[in-house]
Amino acid sequence: xxxxxxxxxxxxxxxxxxxxxxxxxxxxxxxxxxxxxxxxxxxxxxxxxxxxxxxxxxxxxxxxxxxxxxxxxxxxxxxxxxxxxxxxxxxxxxxxxxxxxxxxxxxxxxxxxxxxxx
Amino acid sequence: xxxxxxxxxxxxxxxxxxxxxxxxxxxxxxxxxxxxxxxxxxxxxxxxxxxxxxxxxxxxxxxxxxxxxxxxxxxxxxxxxxxxxxxxxxxxxxxxxxxxxxxxxxxxxxxx
Numbered sequence: 001x002x003x004x005x006x007x008x009x010x011x012x013x014x015x016x017x018x019x020x021x022x023x024x025x026x027x028x029x030x031x032x033x034x035x036x037x038x039x040x041x042x043x044x045x046x047x048x049x050x051x052x053x054x055x056x057x058x059x060x061x062x063x064x065x066x067x068x069x070x071x072x073x074x075x076x077x078x079x080x081x082x083x084x085x086x087x088x089x090x091x092x093x094x095x096x097x098x099x100x101x102x103x104x105x106x107x108x109x110x111x112x113x114x115x116x117x118x
Numbered sequence: 119x120x121x122x123x124x125x126x127x128x129x130x131x132x133x134x135x136x137x138x139x140x141x142x143x144x145x146x147x148x149x150x151x152x153x154x155x156x157x158x159x160x161x162x163x164x165x166x167x168x169x170x171x172x173x174x175x176x177x178x179x180x181x182x183x184x185x186x187x188x189x190x191x192x193x194x195x196x197x198x199x200x201x202x203x204x205x206x207x208x209x210x211x212x213x214x215x216x217x218x219x220x221x222x223x224x225x226x227x228x229x230x
Contacts (some may be wrong), residue, residue, distance in 0.1 A: 103155060
């Protein structure tokens with residue numbers, strides 16, 4: 001059974017930093033592209049970032065470019081999102097999602113809540 | 119950037135009746151490989167989103183055949199032939215062709 005477990009969320013002041021982790025199990029992690037998706041509770045979904053299987057390709061939504069860094073450790077079956085210079089609008093639940101193929105996200109974690117507030 | 123627009127925002131359906139959700143994109147989602155990368159998700163109350171349909175009309179593993187998808191180019195539709203109580207939640211379309219990837223705003227389905 002595929003499992004994705006996010007951690008690392010919390011309350012942080014504007015301008016602060018957080019690193020999210022996503023521990024994967026139940027599938028060959030190194031064989032799949034991975035994504036981060038944000039959701040303000042009760043609102044819509046926003047794609048944040050994506051990484052290919054070996055980490056050589058990364059993509060970001062414009063609002064986080066230069067501030068967020070996605071990475072992965074295939075030996076540890078873990079995906080990361082380093083978040084710097086956090087803003088109020090970065091607040092939300094961050095989901096880790098496995099990419100089945102062509103950006104159809106077939107498994108999602110339970111999410112970790114990031115709150116940026118002074 | 120590609121904007122995805124879903125209608126209606128809200129659906130209230132009697133069990134056993136059909137339901138339909140529209141999703142329109144501002145750019146064609148037809149790839150040069152001949153495939154169209156439009157996907158549908160359902161987020162049940164208190165849960166993470168789950169994949170329902172990929173590539174317009176292909177049902178993901180375990181998805182009942184009462185769910186179907188159609189459309190091409192920029193106009194797409196998700197249909198539920200006979201709504202059941204377990205179908206409640208928010209439905210999102212998503213385009214998987216152009217970066218940044220983008221989702222529709224969601225359609226909330228409730229049971230009458």
